[in-house]
Amino acid sequence: MSIDASTESRTRATWHQFCDALKEAGDLLIEPGVPQDEQTQADGLRYLSRMARAALEWYVEFNDPAFPVLYRPAHETIKLGADNPDNLYQKAVIDGRYEYRLRGTRGTVDYISMATSRGSYAENFTQVETGFLDGNTLTVEADGTFEIIISQTQQAGNWLTVSEDSESLLIRQTFRHRDQERPAEITIERLDRHATPEALELMTAIAHFEKATAFYRNTTRMFADWSQKISQQPNTLPLWDQAFCQMVGGDPNILYYHGHFKLHNEEAMVITLPSIPACQTWNIQVDNYWMESLDYRYHWVSLNQAQASVNDNGSVTLILSATDPGCANWLSTAGHSEGTLCFRWVGAEVSVNPQVTVLPVGDIEKLEALETPSI
Incomplete structure (x- = not known):
């Protein structure tokens, strides 16, 4: 059946709007406050392409509640909102x-x-x-x-x-x-319902593309705003508003911290956890400016409770730097001089405020807490 001129126009406009959203998102790369180093800009280009794939998968390919499919919305090559390297989503x-x-x-x-x-x-x-x-x-x-x-x-x-x-x-x-x-x-x-899916209808396809376009615009905008907010407190790791975290889809069993790092090649961020409260687990991860987890396939960019060494006094000392300083609990920046951090506490009823210090890499061995770690 042929479509009328009005439907033909809407179909074309739907595709144009999706393409326009991709084009407009490029302006996020040069907004005030966005780091202009090569690594952040390279990550940004790839991130915008990944979010386009996410939009199409979420709202075009897997968007039929009558015949639902469990798919992976975030993984090694689609990352958003501080995706957890320890998670299968x-x-x-x-x-x-x-x-x-x-x-x-x-x-x-x-x-x-x-x-x-x-x-x-x-x-x-x-x-x-x-x-x-x-x-x-x-x-x-x-x-x-x-x-x-x-x-x-x-x-x-x-x-x-x-x-x-x-x-x-x-x-x-x-x-x-x-x-x-x-x-x-x-x-x-x-x-x-046990029948097979019916052929895709044009109005359904248009509606799906309109949602994909809205998702792309909204999500790239939202996480860019988050990153701007996080970067206003450089080299910190504060507890975030948990009500807000739940409103945007956070797990109610998790306390979320979002932080920032900005380091020279010879500097390290030392993150000290004074104690570990009773919890199911905790983990920390290193993300780029766009709030994508760094590539955990090839770099050591996250640690959890089962992997980390604990000091004899019950504290935990984590080291973030560009190169391995040769001590326990090292996290790699994977070549990034600036980025974001996410800390999760699963099942903890008491929050822990990480203490953050930036030191020359050569001074790390002087830290007394690193001298007597236990597993």
């Missing part, structure tokens, strides 16, 4: 008016959480939680399998709640040692 679009079933095998991954939410970065910059379940309360069979019903109506067994306006499901699997643990294997299906 999985996401599915849902509709709170429907019911779904998750089937899975628990595996051995240390921490797993599942959250449904309403709102999105494509709409109103928020992702408000409508249901939450984690591995501490998940009932698993003797053979390691589990089922979870996602619905508004309470269910026997594992139940993940939604509201009528819920739009998405996000699963976080957090490793202590990624190379030693098995992730949970999970599938999703809508319970009250």
Whole structure:
């Protein structure tokens, strides 16, 4: 069936708007306050392209709540909002008016959480939680399998709640040692529909592209603003507003810190944790200016509770520098002179305020706390 002139015009305009959003985002690279060094600018170009892929995957490829698919919204080559190197992220679009079933095998991954939410970065910059379940309360069979019903109506067994306006499901699997643990294997299906998907309709495709365009504009803008805010407190690592973190999709079990580093080649940032409160785990990661985790495939840019050495007095000393100073708990800047940091505490009821000092790399060996580490 041929389309009319009005629909033809809207179709073309939809594509033009998406392309215009890509073009306009280039201005983020030269905004006041954005570092103009080659590394930050190179990262920025790649980041804008990665966000374009994310927009298309999230809202064009995997955007049918009648036939949801668990996909990876952030991974080694799509990064946003201080993505956690210890995490395997999985996401599915849902509709709170429907019911779904998750089937899975628990595996051995240390921490797993599942959250449904309403709102999105494509709409109103928020992702408000409508249901939450984690591995501490998940009932698993003797053979390691589990089922979870996602619905508004309470269910026997594992139940993940939604509201009528819920739009998405996000699963976080957090490793202590990624190379030693098995992730949970999970599938999703809508319970009250078993037909095959129908052919894509033009109005649906247009609506999806419009959301992809809005997501791209909103998300690149939002994280650029976050980074500007973070960089106003150089070489610090403060606790962020936790209500705000939850509003934009943070895990309710996690305390979030966001910080900044700016170092010369011969300088190191020393981050001291005076003590470690009872918690499931903690981790720190190094990000670039655009709030992408640095490339954890090739560089040591994150540490967690299971990996870090602890001083005899119960404190932990972390060292961030361009080159390995030859001590425990080193984090690499991976060639970056400036960037951001994210610290997460999972399941901690007491916050810990990291103490941050910048020293010449040659002075690190003088730190008394580094002389008697224990594992």
